Amino acid sequence: MAWTLSVEDLGYLAIGCAMLGSGGGGEPHYAVTLLKAILARGAEIRIIDPSELSDDALAVNVGFVGAPITLTEKLIMDGEIVQAIAAMRGRLNAPIDALIAAEIGGFNGLVPLIAAGLTGLPVIDADGMGRAFPRSDHVTFAICGLSAVPTVVSGEGGETVVIENASTAKAEALVRALSVAMGSKCFSVDYPLSGRDVRAHAVPRTVSLARDIGRYLRDAASAPGDPFETLRAALRVRWGLSCELLFEGSITAREHDTKGGFDVGTAIVKRAGNVDDTLRIDFQNEFLVAWKDGNAVASTPDIISVLDSHTLLPITSDAIRYGQRVKVVAMSAPALMRTPRALEVVGPRAFGYDIDYRPVDTRHHAQ
Amino acid sequence: MAWTLSVEDLGYLAIGCAMLGSGGGGEPHYAVTLLKAILARGAEIRIIDPSELSDDALAVNVGFVGAPITLTEKLIMDGEIVQAIAAMRGRLNAPIDALIAAEIGGFNGLVPLIAAGLTGLPVIDADGMGRAFPRSDHVTFAICGLSAVPTVVSGEGGETVVIENASTAKAEALVRALSVAMGSKCFSVDYPLSGRDVRAHAVPRTVSLARDIGRYLRDAASAPGDPFETLRAALRVRWGLSCELLFEGSITAREHDTKGGFDVGTAIVKRAGNVDDTLRIDFQNEFLVAWKDGNAVASTPDIISVLDSHTLLPITSDAIRYGQRVKVVAMSAPALMRTPRALEVVGPRAFGYDIDYRPVDTRHHAQ
Numbered sequence: 001m002a003w004t005l006s007v008e009d010l011g012y013l014a015i016g017c018a019m020l021g022s023g024g025g026g027e028p029h030y031a032v033t034l035l036k037a038i039l040a041r042g043a044e045i046r047i048i049d050p051s052e053l054s055d056d057a058l059a060v061n062v063g064f065v066g067a068p069i070t071l072t073e074k075l076i077m078d079g080e081i082v083q084a085i086a087a088m089r090g091r092l093n094a095p096i097d098a099l100i101a102a103e104i105g106g107f108n109g110l111v112p113l114i115a116a117g118l119t120g121l122p123v124i125d126a127d128g129m130g131r132a133f134p135r136s137d138h139v140t141f142a143i144c145g146l147s148a149v150p151t152v153v154s155g156e157g158g159e160t161v162v163i164e165n166a167s168t169a170k171a172e173a174l175v176r177a178l179s180v181a182m183g184s185k186c187f188s189v190d191y192p193l194s195g196r197d198v199r200a201h202a203v204p205r206t207v208s209l210a211r212d213i214g215r216y217l218r219d220a221a222s223a224p225g226d227p228f229e230t231l232r233a234a235l236r237v238r239w240g241l242s243c244e245l246l247f248e249g250s251i252t253a254r255e256h257d258t259k260g261g262f263d264v265g266t267a268i269v270k271r272a273g274n275v276d277d278t279l280r281i282d283f284q285n286e287f288l289v290a291w292k293d294g295n296a297v298a299s300t301p302d303i304i305s306v307l308d309s310h311t312l313l314p315i316t317s318d319a320i321r322y323g324q325r326v327k328v329v330a331m332s333a334p335a336l337m338r339t340p341r342a343l344e345v346v347g348p349r350a351f352g353y354d355i356d357y358r359p360v361d362t363r364h365h366a367q
Numbered sequence: 368m369a370w371t372l373s374v375e376d377l378g379y380l381a382i383g384c385a386m387l388g389s390g391g392g393g394e395p396h397y398a399v400t401l402l403k404a405i406l407a408r409g410a411e412i413r414i415i416d417p418s419e420l421s422d423d424a425l426a427v428n429v430g431f432v433g434a435p436i437t438l439t440e441k442l443i444m445d446g447e448i449v450q451a452i453a454a455m456r457g458r459l460n461a462p463i464d465a466l467i468a469a470e471i472g473g474f475n476g477l478v479p480l481i482a483a484g485l486t487g488l489p490v491i492d493a494d495g496m497g498r499a500f501p502r503s504d505h506v507t508f509a510i511c512g513l514s515a516v517p518t519v520v521s522g523e524g525g526e527t528v529v530i531e532n533a534s535t536a537k538a539e540a541l542v543r544a545l546s547v548a549m550g551s552k553c554f555s556v557d558y559p560l561s562g563r564d565v566r567a568h569a570v571p572r573t574v575s576l577a578r579d580i581g582r583y584l585r586d587a588a589s590a591p592g593d594p595f596e597t598l599r600a601a602l603r604v605r606w607g608l609s610c611e612l613l614f615e616g617s618i619t620a621r622e623h624d625t626k627g628g629f630d631v632g633t634a635i636v637k638r639a640g641n642v643d644d645t646l647r648i649d650f651q652n653e654f655l656v657a658w659k660d661g662n663a664v665a666s667t668p669d670i671i672s673v674l675d676s677h678t679l680l681p682i683t684s685d686a687i688r689y690g691q692r693v694k695v696v697a698m699s700a701p702a703l704m705r706t707p708r709a710l711e712v713v714g715p716r717a718f719g720y721d722i723d724y725r726p727v728d729t730r731h732h733a734q
Contacts, residue, residue, distance in 0.1 A: 157533065158532050158533075159530065159531065159538070159541065160531045160532055162528065162529040163527075163528045164454070164526065164527045164528070164529070165525050165527055166524065167524065167526075170522075170524050173548045174528060174545060174548050176548070177545060177547060178544060181540045181541050182541075
C-alpha cells in the first residue's frame with residue numbers, strides 16, 4: 001500500500017490537508033511550492049503504510065512550529081529540517097527509519113513530505129491528530145502517554161536545541177518559547193516512536209485520506225449534480241466517513257482577538273434571504289464549535305470546515321471574509337480522538353465549552 | 368592562593384557581590400541562605416586561583432537566569448544546578464575541573480559557590496565581568512570571541528535543554544526565552560573554557576575582591592573617621608583600585624519602566640540643604656551613567672554603586688526608595704572591560720549614550 005508522491009497528488013494533498021485542518025494548521029501552499037521544486041529535482045517521496053514498519057522501527061515526528069505567515073518573508077529552509085533530523089539521529093544514536101506528521105491538517109501535514117524529499121526517508125501514512133489542533137500536546141501520542149522528548153528544535157540561524165526530561169506540556173511550552181525567540185519559525189523533531197507505537201497510537205492512512213479528499217473536492221466541483229452530495233457519497237463509500245452539511249450562506253461577520261498566541265474568535269454565516277437564520281462558528285486557530293439557535297450542532301474533535309460554495313475549496317479561519325458564500329460542513333473525527341481519554345484533551349470541555357461531544361455521525365442533520 | 372569559604376567570608380562576599388553588582392545582578396541574600404545550609408552540612412567550598420588550573424583543564428560557567436524575585440516563592444533548588452552540570456559533563460563527554468561565575472556582581476557571584484558545595488568542584492577566583500551586566504553576552508568570554516555553546520539550561524521541573532550551533536547573541540536570546548517558559552528561573556551552564564582561556568580572558572581574583580570589599584565595607588562602617596575614606600584607602604592600597612565618591616545626599620525620586628525584560632529608569636539624589644545640587648543616575652538593571660549638571664561624571668563599565676550613608680551597605684537599583692540617605696560611588700572597571708573591543712559591547716554607547724567612556728581613575732573628583 002506504499003505509494004510515491006506525484007505532482008498531481010501534491011495538489012490534491014494540499015486541498016485535503018486544508019480541509020482536515022478544520023480551519024487551522026496554516027496555509028499548506030507554502031509547502032507545495034517547496035515540494036514542487038524538490039520533486040522537479042528528481043526526488044522520490046515514498047508514503048508507506050504503518051503495517052510496513054517493523055515493530056522496532058524508529059519513526060520521528062517532524063513539524064513546523066510558529067506562524068506560517070513568516071514563511072512568506074523567507075521560504076521554508078531545507079537546511080533546518082535536515083539538521084533537526086540529523087541532530088535527533090545523533091541524540092538517539094540510532095538510524096531513523098521513517099517520518100510522521102503530528103497533524104495532517106494544514107501546513108504541517110506536508111512538512112514530513114518535504115523532509116522525506118530531502119533525506120530519502122519514507123513518510124508514514126498516518127499522523128497524530130487526523131486533523132489539526134492548536135497545541136502539539138493535542139496529539140494522540142501524548143494522549144496515549146508517550147513522551148515528546150527528546151525533542152530537537154532547529155532555527156534558521158543553524159542553531160539546534162535538544163530538550164530532555166520534560167513533561168509533554170512543558171516540552172510544548174519550551175518549544176513554543178524557542179519558536180518565538182527564533183523569529184516565530186522553527187522545526188521540531190519529537191516523539192520518537194517504535195513501529196509498534198505507530199500502529200497502536202497514530203491515526204492511520206491520513207496522508208491517503210487527505211489526498212483523496214482533495215481529489216473528491218476537485219472532482220465534485222466540476223461534476224454534474226450537487227457537488228457536496230458527490231463529496232459526501234465518496235467519503236461515505238470509500239472511507240466510511242460521515243461528512244454533513246451544517247449550513248449554507250454568506251459570511252456576515254468575523255471577530256477575533258489574539259489570546260495566548262492563538263487566534264480566537266467567531267464567524268457568523270447568514271442564510272440568503274433570511275436574516276434570522278444564522279450559524280455561528282467559534283474558532284481558536286481551528287473551528288471548534290458551530291452553534292445554531294443557541295445549540296451546538298457540531299463540535300471538536302469533529303472536523304468543522306468552511307468550504308467556498310462554488311469551488312468547494314476550504315477556507316481557513318484567518319481567511320474568512322465578509323460576503324464569502326460558504327458551505328459549513330462537519331466530518332467525523334478519527335476513532336482515536338473520540339475515546340473518553342482523548343475527549344478530556346480535545347473535546348469541547350477542554351476548550352472551555354460546557355457541552356458534551358455529540359459525534360456528527362449520530363446527529364440528525366436538517367439544513 | 369586557594370582558600371576555603373567560611374561562614375564569615377560568606378557574609379562579606381554577599382556584600383561585596385552587591386557592591387560589584389553596580390545596582391544590579393539581583394539580591395545575593397537568597398544564595399547566602401542556601402550556602403549557609405550547605406556549609407552547615409559540612410561541605411567544603413574551595414576557591415582556587417586561575418594559576419592553579421592546567422592549560423587543558425575544563426571549566427564551565429554556572430549561573431542563574433531569570434528574576435531573582437522568583438526565588439522568594441521557592442528557594443533555589445539544588446537539584447537543577449547539579450543536573451545542569453551533569454548534563455554538560457555528559458554533552459562534553461569529559462570531566463569538569465572547575466566552575467566559574469559569568470558575573471561576580473549580585474546573586475550570580477554566589478551561584479558557582481552553591482554548585483561547588485553540591486558537587487565538590489572548586490570555584491575559580493575569577494569571573495566574566497568583574498561586575499554585573501544585563502545580558503549574558505556582556506561577558507569577557509563573548510567579547511574575546513569564545514563561544515557560549517554548548518549551553519545547558521535546567522528548570523525546576525527537571526527538564527534540561529542543550530543549545531548547540533548558536534551564535535552567542537542567539538544563545539542568549541534562546542536562554543532568556545527558556546527562562547521565561549520555565550517560570551523566570553533556570554540555571555545555565557555555558558562557555559566551556561580551558562584553563563588557558565580562563566587565564567587569558569577571565570577577570571582575575573574577583574571572588575577574593577568581593578570578599579575583601581565586603582570586609583572593608585563592614586569594617587569601615589564601624590571604624591573611627593570617615594568610613595568612605597577608610598574603604599577608599601583599603602581598595603587603593605590592597606587592590607590598586609580607584610573608588611571615588613561622586614555625590615552624597617538623599618533620594619528624591621525613582622522612575623522606572625520595564626523594557627524588553629529590563630528594569631530601565633533613573634534615580635535622583637539631592638544634596639541636603641541645596642535643592643539645586645542633584646545627581647541623576649540612569650539604570651538598566653545596573654547603574655549605567657551618573658549625571659551632574661548635564662555632564663556624565665561616571666559611566667559604564669566603571670562600577671557605580673549606591674551605598675547607604677550610615678551602614679555603607681549597597682542598595683540595588685530596584686531597592687532605591689525616596690528618602691534614603693546615600694553615598695554614590697564609582698569604582699574602576701577591570702582592565703579587560705576597558706579595551707576598545709570591550710567598550711563596543713559594554714561602554715556607554717552600547718547602551719545608547721552618546722558619550723565617551725572616561726575612566727573614574729583619570730577624572731578629577733570634586734564632591
